[in-house]
Amino acid sequence: MKPHPTRSRQINGDGRRGVFSRHNAGPSLRFRSLCKVENQEENQAKPPDAPAGPVDRPDPAQSQESTGQNASDSSFNYPIFGEASAAADAQQDEPGRQDTANEPVEERRGFIKFLCAFFGTLISVTPFGAGLWSYLDPLAKRNKRGSGSGDGFVRITSIDAIPADGTPAKFAVVADKVDAWNKFPNVSIGAVYLRLVDGVPKALHTVCPHLGCFVDYRPGHGDFFCPCHNSNFKLDGERVKGVSPRAMDALEIEVRNKTEVWVKFQNFQPGHSHPVPVS
Known part of the structure; x- marks a missing residue:
């Protein structure tokens, strides 16, 4: 008599039930495939020195409970996605708290920006101010002469050095030469x-009004002569002949301390019919 096959049920790892026969019927094709996959997974997870044999599969419910307990006992507690989202929403719902935390940082940044702007402006303005001062200062002192009186007069000589017979004498004008920067x-x-007329000194510029050549005194002719274009002038500077557009330029003169001869020396532009001072 053929024995009746006894069937039993076994719970698989995924919760499904597999049916197999303990006698001649043998396991079904589906159950063998599932068992093969599970055995491969268990072999990969099992340590190399683990003993061979059947492995007890834990209950899924118990596994979840133990996993949750271990996660709570661990020092590295990572929130799940839902909890992280809830925490982020809670932070967004409290803007005042976040703004309060960022206030000190923003204040420090604003102060640093102010300092950078202040020192940057100071550094950029300092060279400009120094350059402006160096440009304007020489212009303010342009007409100053150390050996002069401050009003343009320069001491030339003493009255005793001028010939008493009215003969012109040439004198150099020595002073501090100051231009825009030097x-x-x-x-x-x-x-x-310089010459004396009735004991009073008179002064004439030595430059010809035509093109700026130096005028010579000719004792034999008793006149002034420009060798550049043959212009002649009387002893008082009046033009006699030639191409000069005007007479010789007369200069202001003063006698100070009874004997000192001071002349207000000034250059004039050539080529004009009337004197035009050089600025």
Whole structure:
């Protein structure tokens, strides 16, 4: 008599039930496939020195409980996605708290920006101010001469050095030469002709008004002569003949301390019919 096959049920790892026969029927194809996959997974997870044999599969419910307990006992508690989202929403719902935490940082950043802007402006303005001062300062001192009186007069000589017979004498004008940026002390800045007329000194510029050549005194002719274009002038500077557009330029003169002869020396532009001072 053929024995009746006894069937039993076994719970698989995924919760499904597999049916197999303990006698001649043998396991079904589906059950063998599932068992093969599970055995491969268990072999991969099992340590190399684990003993071979059947492995007790834990209950899924118990596994979840133990996993949750271990996770709570661990020092590295990572929130799940739902909890992280809830925490992020809670932080977004509290804008005042986040703004309060960022206030000190923003204040420090604003102060640092202010310092950078202040020192940057100071560094950029300092060279500009120094350059402006160096440009304007020489212009303010342009007409100052150390050996002069401050009003443009320069001491030339004493009245005793001028010939008493009215003959013109040429004297150098020595003063501090100051241009826009440089100062040269005690240099010759020009020359003048001085002569006495009834004991009163008179001064004439030595430059011809035509093109700026130097005028010579000719004792034999008793006149002034420009060798550049043959212009002639009387002893008082009046033009006699030639191409000069005007007479010789007369200069202001003063006698100070009874004997000192001071002349207000000034250059004039050539080529004009009337004197035009050089600025």
